[in-house]
Amino acid sequence: MKKALLFAIIVALGMFQATLLNYFRIFLVKPDLLLISMVIISLSGTPVFLAISFSLVAGMLKDIFSLNPSSVNTILFPLWSYLIIRLSKKISIDTNLTRAFFLFTIVIVNDLVAFSLSLPTVSPVSSGIFCKILILSPLYAALVSPLLFKLLRPLF
Amino acid sequence: MFKFNQRKITLLLVAALGILFVSSLIAPLRPAVINTCRFPLIFFSSIGREAKALIFYHHNFIENRRLRSEIDLLAQRLNALNEASLENVRLKNLLSFKKDSSYKVIASQVIGRSVDNWSSAVIINKGRFHGVETGSVAVSFLGLLGKVVDADSLTSRVTLINDPNLSVSAIDQRSRQECLVTGTLENSLIMRYLPKDADIALGDVIVSSGLTQSYPKGLLIGYVVDITEEFSGLNKYALIKPAVNLSNIEEVLIIVR
Secondary structure, X not given: OHHHHHHHHHHHHHHHHHOHHHHHOEOOEOOOHHHHHHHHHHHOOOOHHHHHHHHHHHHHHHHHHHOOOOXXXXXXXXXXXXXXXXXXXXXXXOOHHHHXXXXXXXXXXXXXXXXXXXXXXXXXXXXXXXXXXXXXXXXXXXXXXXXXXXXXXXXX | OOOOOHHHHXXXXXXXXXXXXXXXXXXXXXXXXXXXXXXXXXXXXHHHHHXXXXXXXXXXXXXXXXXXXXXXXXXXXXXXXXXXXXXXXXHHHHHXXXXXXXXXXXEEXXXXXXXXXOOXXXXXXXXXXXXXXXXXXXXXXXXXXXXXXXXXXXXXXXXXXXXXXXXEEEEEOOOOOXXXXXXXXXXXXXXXXXXXOOOOOOOOEEEEOOOOOOOOOOOEEEEEEEEEEOOOOOEEEEEEEEOOOHHHOOEEEEEEO
């Protein structure tokens, strides 16, 4: 039951990100709720297979709604999920602050990798705008993450 | 930190292959999922619209009054322009000018937006079934919006003009200087590689040139707000403020030939 609810929440978050989140943009940047939910699921002690499956769904949703021709998030999200689970067994990521900092790093790395992978197919943006998105997007995600963690916490 | 044995490596390889297989299925899955999610997307979008209407009620009320008085003024001007247009048609007929092909316009609503910060696109609630085709031009009452990049049966994806992947052949309405307008992901567009002696001034109106078959001639793109020399000193570039506020479009008109 909880698995189905979690799945429904991920789908709802994807739709929220594609519609209403547009009204909450700061300097034209919005947080990546699907990536945040993937990180939270991976950090919350969910079994590896289940966490990777949910990450796959989140990645697929992001690719479907991002309107980009590549499927880079479908590949990256489960990979991040696996690495986060492995890393969380080695180091403690329990407080909101460490989680937020961890998420900040993940979003930057994900954006950089996704952007570099899609470089051959997209036109480059100016370096100023690139840096702005690269810094503001993880910052916004890190600020939103405690709220989303509270929302998803009862499901684990 | 990570210790791998043969079994784990095999598992990882199988998982990687599985993910690659699923990712290859994403493209055909895309339209089907968006079509299925059409109604929830419309629902979410309408919540936003209604909330916005409630929050900005007073602002909307004042704007409504201002627009009503503007409509009266514009109706008078339109009347005068209709006369001029009829005269134009008559004179063109006398000179046997080739007539421009007529366009049909399909009205649609925005039901979704790109979820990432690296592209600027919207999903609309009209598709091939309604006559929308890939490559159709999207406009609003104020000017050019973008281009349909993928038309599915009931929904379509429109890339907006502020997406860096979209370039529009344009012309300065005053000086007739030709240029290429590209998106910047911000609320501005850029005209790059202008010659140093290009006749461009602040406030100039930029419209589509119609040189390529993609965009009809004369669609308003925006206004020049800044002109700067490029770092190399060989060219200059101009920033354009789009005529349409691209960050909160709700209705889109699709031009169908």
